[in-house]
Amino acid sequence: MGWVTVADRVNIGLVCLFMMLWSVSGIGVNWGTQASHPLPPDTMVRLLRDNGFQRVKLFDADYDTLKTLGKTGIEVMVGIPNDMLAIVGGSMKAAEKWVAKNVTQHITSNNVNIRYVAVGNEPFLETYNGSYLGITFPALRNIQLALVKAGHNNQVKVTVPLNADVYESTNGSPSGGDFRADIHDIMLTIVNFLSLSSAPFTVNIYPFISLYSDPNFPVEYAFFDGNASPVSDGGTLYYNMFDANLDTLAHALQKNGFADLPIIVGEIGWPTDGDRNANTEYARRFNQGFMSHISGGRGTPMRPGPIDAYLFSLIDEDSKSIAPGNFERHWGIFTFDGQAKYPLNLGTTNSGALISAKGVQYLERKWCVMKPSVRLDDPQVEPSVSFACGLADCTCLGYGTSCGNLDAWGNISYAFNSYFQKNNQREDACKFPNVSMITKADPSPRDGNCKFNIMIQPYYGSAGWYARKPLGLTSVLLIFSLVL
Numbered sequence: 001m002g003w004v005t006v007a008d009r010v011n012i013g014l015v016c017l018f019m020m021l022w023s024v025s026g027i028g029v030n031w032g033t034q035a036s037h038p039l040p041p042d043t044m045v046r047l048l049r050d051n052g053f054q055r056v057k058l059f060d061a062d063y064d065t066l067k068t069l070g071k072t073g074i075e076v077m078v079g080i081p082n083d084m085l086a087i088v089g090g091s092m093k094a095a096e097k098w099v100a101k102n103v104t105q106h107i108t109s110n111n112v113n114i115r116y117v118a119v120g121n122e123p124f125l126e127t128y129n130g131s132y133l134g135i136t137f138p139a140l141r142n143i144q145l146a147l148v149k150a151g152h153n154n155q156v157k158v159t160v161p162l163n164a165d166v167y168e169s170t171n172g173s174p175s176g177g178d179f180r181a182d183i184h185d186i187m188l189t190i191v192n193f194l195s196l197s198s199a200p201f202t203v204n205i206y207p208f209i210s211l212y213s214d215p216n217f218p219v220e221y222a223f224f225d226g227n228a229s230p231v232s233d234g235g236t237l238y239y240n241m242f243d244a245n246l247d248t249l250a251h252a253l254q255k256n257g258f259a260d261l262p263i264i265v266g267e268i269g270w271p272t273d274g275d276r277n278a279n280t281e282y283a284r285r286f287n288q289g290f291m292s293h294i295s296g297g298r299g300t301p302m303r304p305g306p307i308d309a310y311l312f313s314l315i316d317e318d319s320k321s322i323a324p325g326n327f328e329r330h331w332g333i334f335t336f337d338g339q340a341k342y343p344l345n346l347g348t349t350n351s352g353a354l355i356s357a358k359g360v361q362y363l364e365r366k367w368c369v370m371k372p373s374v375r376l377d378d379p380q381v382e383p384s385v386s387f388a389c390g391l392a393d394c395t396c397l398g399y400g401t402s403c404g405n406l407d408a409w410g411n412i413s414y415a416f417n418s419y420f421q422k423n424n425q426r427e428d429a430c431k432f433p434n435v436s437m438i439t440k441a442d443p444s445p446r447d448g449n450c451k452f453n454i455m456i457q458p459y460y461g462s463a464g465w466y467a468r469k470p471l472g473l474t475s476v477l478l479i480f481s482l483v484l
């Protein structure tokens with residue numbers, strides 16, 4: 001006779017089910033703002049709600065953004081950018097001010113459901129040359145102390161979103177996972193502090209980057225369809241890179257005495273343009289595969305159970321640095337103007353489809369193109385294209401990208417138009433010396449995915465409106481009459 005009765009089993013089942021529902025409520029998403037024309041916060045919050053996102057991760061603590069998230073119930077991770085780490089890490093007063101202004105005020109006055117503070121963003125990336133190594137932990141500690149002092153420590157947890165290269169495997173398998181040798185001590189200091197603060201480890205995992213940086217990477221292993229030949233780790237089979245990567249971290253934590261530290265996947269996604277492997281088909285396959293993979297709450301061999309994850313990203317950001325690659329500006333599941341890029345069932349809407357942004361305000365339907373009469377070898381053409389591409393966005397023109405098949409006229413026109421739209425269709429932004437003209441005929445090719453965009457209306461923010469928008473004659477006269 002076993003010691004568990006049927007009734008007990010039902011109860012255990014219910015408890016497990018409850019814990020699953022309690023510990024993870026749906027899927028989260030990243031909301032980045034490195035865009036020349038960000039959508040207004042109310043449009044973005046509506047987009048989040050319409051698509052049933054219950055959690056959002058921010059990279060800073062913009063006042064309007066947070067205020068707009070108030071009363072929505074959406075769980076918010078606010079961020080401290082890397083360039084503020086030295087300030088909050090160097091002074092307890094600065095950390096307390098940051099918490100008062102960017103956490104307390106929003107919780108108490110604006111009813112924002114802040115749950116995490118992300119201290120820095122991938123501060124240990126090798127490209128930063130160790131600039132943030134010394135100040136990340138002091139910043140984490142000061143912010144945690146400030147949260148405790150302000151009485152938020154039960155609701156708001158600290159964390160540090162880290163790149164997956166902070167750990168590695170000594171034997172090529174997850175079981176060989178440990179923290180990178182050059183930052184081992186600092187990682188243990190951070191992990192120990194997170195553990196003492198009942199706070200999670202946050203990691204960003206990118207199978208796309210593995211494929212991008214290693215041409216021999218087995219493509220199928222990046223996806224979740226089970227078509228890859230599994231990799232055996234002492235008998236444990238891994239069918240996809242995500243599981244293997246997460247478990248490498250789980251092993252690293254276990255090896256160092258933190259087997260139970262919760263893990264959050266801070267960023268996961270696939271870009272749709274800017275590289276031959278970045279397209280809507282692969283992005284859909286990856287993101288849908290990931291949603292199905294986590295929806296059953298199965299987890300990974302080392303971490304069975306629900307996975308807490310934030311998709312990267314909600315929308316495209318056209319001002320991101322392309323140092324890592326041209327794909328950087330194309331991570332959105334929605335375009336820069338909030339339109340769904342491909343079918344994706346997040347399991348959060350009644351229709352099972354993504355719902356595009358509502359009420360988006362566009363500029364006029366007009367484009368800047370190369371004059372058809374101009375010769376391709378006109379000496380003004382090349383410098384004009386370099387200028388336009390340098391300041392606008394030509395990441396859709398390379399090999400294997402959405403506009404990679406344009407002819408030379410299309411290519412040049414694409415660059416001109418990008419610059420023109422980014423500059424709000426100002427007349428002088430289509431005055432490449434004698435070689436450009438404005439047209440009302442859409443130059444986008446009829447077949448394929450290449451699109452010559454029309455920009456959206458600029459949004460200046462509630463506080464910056466009068467400061468940044470040039471005053472029209474009526475406003476000047478109005479202000480003048482008020483002064484009198």
Ligand SMILES: *[C@@H]1O[C@H](CO)[C@@H](O)[C@H](O)[C@H]1NC(C)=O
Pocket residue numbers: 060061062079081094097098101102
């Ligand atoms: C609050 O966050 C914003 C946005 O990240 C930042 O500019 C500001 O300096 C922070 N406030 C304080 C008092 O640190």
Ligand SMILES: *[C@@H]1O[C@H](CO)[C@@H](O)[C@H](O)[C@H]1NC(C)=O
Pocket residue numbers: 127128129131
């Ligand atoms: C890191 O070092 C390299 C080479 O010394 C340099 O080119 C790069 O600008 C540095 N990056 C940062 C963020 O300091």
Ligand SMILES: *[C@@H]1O[C@H](CO)[C@@H](O)[C@H](O)[C@H]1NC(C)=O
Pocket residue numbers: 394397398399406407408411
């Ligand atoms: C179009 O532009 C891209 C990127 O600037 C370049 O690599 C490509 O060769 C150009 N194609 C044509 C047909 O000019």
Ligand SMILES: *[C@@H]1O[C@H](CO)[C@@H](O)[C@H](O)[C@H]1NC(C)=O
Pocket residue numbers: 380433434
């Ligand atoms: C533009 O064309 C006009 C007339 O053909 C010519 O006089 C002028 O020098 C050209 N400007 C430039 C910058 O090439």
